[in-house]
Structures are given as C-alpha cells and as structure tokens.
Amino acid sequence: MVVFRAVAQQLSFRKAAEELYLTQPAVSLQIKALEEDLRVQLFDRTGSRVALTAAGKTLLNYGEQVNALLQQAEEEIAAMGGELAGQLALGASTTIAQYVLPRLLAEFLGQYPRVQLSLMSGNTERIVEAVVRHEIALGFIEGPSRSKDLREEPFLADELVLIVPAAHEWAEREHITTAELSSFPMLMRERGSGTRRVVEMALERHDVKPASLRIAMELDSTEAIKSAVDAGLGVGFVSKWAIAKDARTGTSFRIVDVNGLRVQRQFLMVFAAGLEPQGVVQEFRRFLMARAAMRDATEVRRRRGA
Structure with a gap:
C-alpha cells in the first residue's frame, strides 16, 4: 500500500x-x-x-x-505512556521553509522526539494544493490561499523590503519614490509565489501597475533573488526574515526605503476546512501559536523601550 x-x-x-x-x-x-x-x-x-x-x-x-x-492508534498508544508520537506531515512555501521553520521544528522535536516529521517545500500554490489533496496536514504560506476548502490562521508577521546592490545609486539615498521603481530592472519571484502576489498588491495600492515594471528575471527562490541582486542584475523585494543573518554578518546589498510603501503581510497556517486538527498536528499548532505570541510580546516590549 x-x-x-x-x-x-x-x-x-x-x-x-x-x-x-x-x-x-x-x-x-x-x-x-x-x-x-x-x-x-x-x-x-x-x-x-x-x-x-x-x-x-x-x-x-x-x-x-x-x-x-x-496514525491515530500510534498516537493514542503513545499518549497512554505520557508521550506524544505519530507522523507530522507539513508543507511550507520557500521563505518559511528556509528561514522560519527550521529552528521551530528543532525545538518541537527536542520536546517530542517520537514525532516523525516530514516537510515539503514549494511555492504557495503548490502548498495549498497539497493541503487540499490531504498530502500534508498543515501548510504554511506567504499569501492568501484563495481556497474555500481551507481554513487560514495568521501565525507570524513579516515585511518585504527592497534590496539593491551596494554599489547601486540608490544605496546611499534615504528613500526613493514608487515612481522610480520602474526605472531599474526588477527581480521578481515566479508566478504562483505568495511573495510576488503580496508585492504586486502593495504596488497597485500605490498606483504602480505590475506591467509598468521592468521585470528582468523571474526567480523561484528568495536566495536566487539575493544572489542576482548581489551580482548587479537588478533590484528586488525580499522578506526581512530572509536577510536577518545577512544584516548580522555584513552584506553586499543595501535595504532601500520606498517612500510611503510598506509591504507587510502575515504568514498563514492553513489546514482542511471542517477538520479540527487532532493529536500531533494540534500540538504543533498550539506550539507555533505560543511561540508567535511570545515573539509578539517581545516586539511590543522592544518598541516601548525604544
């Protein structure tokens, strides 16, 4: 079978x-x-x-x-001994899989070593499809699922920022205008990506039509966009989560503020509508929401102290 x-x-x-x-x-x-x-x-x-x-x-x-x-039998038998066990099939869009989940999964598995974890990575459309087809129990995506078959829960805040090569003429400016975005080659995620959808929606709210951009390349990952920017092939929007380590260690690109433009979003957890998660899946869901609440509280304290 x-x-x-x-x-x-x-x-x-x-x-x-x-x-x-x-x-x-x-x-x-x-x-x-x-x-x-x-x-x-x-x-x-x-x-x-x-x-x-x-x-x-x-x-x-x-x-x-x-x-x-x-799976249910395995979980119930483990629970009789006070343990959590069973299979946990997850899927995450690229940015979340690369930059957000690894540490969380390591912490969760440290608490529950008998859980058998699998993680699928793909763009938002692929992850939504996998949840709908019951290939995975929980999906983590970067934009709205647009599926009536799924329930969505925000679990983490994110912001997309514009990065440019360190030698770029924008690198030393305090900010640029939205109109200037059309004057240089733009590097975008592939169609079907949640990141691309969120960027395009934010730009359209500021009267910047996607068709007006000089899209030089469509790339299938944030790392590819970072590498292309580093090589001087254009400018692009990436998640702050994706450049957190670069900011700590030094980098060859710069973050440029776009006047009046804030590309903010919530990373979403999605699961099948009508099915309340149980067992291992529910425990992981609770774990994530607790970690998200702790991070939000830390951020509030940081802002008050700033």
Missing part, C-alpha cells in the same frame, strides 16, 4: 520512486503485482499520463482511511 499511495498521490511512477528511494522498475512491478492480486486496473497509463481508475480511487480512499487509523 505504501508504493500504491505514493504513485496515486504523485500520479507519476518516477516521482514515487524518487520519494521512496526505489527504482522505477521496482515501483512498476509492485503496482503490477497489486493489480494482479486485486484483478483490476488501478492506473490508466495513456502515453506519458498517469491517472487513477475508478478502482484506484476507491483503493486510495480506503488506503488513506487505514493510514489515518494507524
């Missing part, structure tokens, strides 16, 4: 093989053997396309139910 679920979720024998660290022929043989045992075809293999048949969809539905029951 493990191999079948992997192929059914990925709808790709190659991707399932990579996920399971098996060869593609080995995956194909196991699926063939399962189909022979059940005397039905589970996948429609038309050309390069793989799709579930009606029998395959039925088996996947029962397989997911069995997997959920096994």
